[in-house]
Amino acid sequence: MENFKLWNGVEIPAIGFGTYKSTVEEGKTVILRALEAGYRHLDTAAFYGNEELIGESIKDSKIPRDQLFLTSKVWKTWLGYDNTIKSFEESLKKLGTDYLDLFLIHWPAAAGHMYEDPKATDQSTWKALEDLYESGKIRGIGLSNFLPHHYLGLMETAKIKPMVNQLEFHPGYTQQAAVDFFQAQGIVVEGWSPIGRARVLDDPLILKLAEKYGKNPGQICLRFAVQRNVLPLPKSSSVERMKMNQEVFDFQISEEDMYRLLTMPQTGWSGEHPDL
């Protein structure tokens, strides 16, 4: 599998496994199966409530820690300097590790509707990430669901430029202005819900392209992200789909078809927006 590179030189496997909702019912087995299916990059968050299961699955897999890329995130009700440090330490403990590969602010403070001064809250949260990064406890720090206006406020006091921003990204919701903006800053954009939580899989254009390229609709969505230089984080509970979702490096979507996908009518949007 190919890698994306952060501006500080750290490499991330080009497909990450999304773990949202891989919780108790599906349990550890889903994460273990994903590791067995070849994933080495796991995306979690304090909010997902599955960090302990992930830690146990990693232990059971016997895969050395340095062969894994682990991302977690601080939740929007835990922002600010002190809470962020506590949240990070808690994530480490639950995951059973002494460092993270990537730590993100899950949503800008504006999305929490509980902070008097969202910009100052984002700035102090970022300062905590910078200090953790400088102390060597994280290999990369970044954002999630930040739009350019949130980022510009953060950068008024930031010392270190974020390395990643994780945004909703799939055919039918590509956030072109934000993706262009962050990529122009040299920030890697990761795509959450890269197959639109399965809501875009029966779209006529996606079905037509799946037939044309001899791939399944999910693979069209993931290849589309990779060709747009967006790192996709698909989630699946089926071993077959976990494997298929990594097999997207043996075909190329044409330029015309990329534009068809980039300009299709909006569909499959989660309805989540940081300012709503």
Ligand SMILES: NC(=O)c1ccc[n+]([C@@H]2O[C@H](COP(=O)([O-])OP(=O)(O)OC[C@H]3O[C@@H](n4cnc5c(N)ncnc54)[C@H](OP(=O)(O)O)[C@@H]3O)[C@@H](O)[C@H]2O)c1
């Ligand atoms: N930063 C954020 O705010 C944020 C928000 C949401 C999500 N995320 C991250 O992004 C990850 C992925 O997003 P998501 O879970 O919302 O959605 P997603 O990966 O776009 O879609 C997952 C759904 O698609 C199905 N699926 C997966 N591969 C398929 C394929 N090849 N063909 C047909 N169906 C397929 C899965 O069903 P099966 O399980 O049955 O295969 C599941 O129902 C999350 O797990 C999380 O890590 C981040």
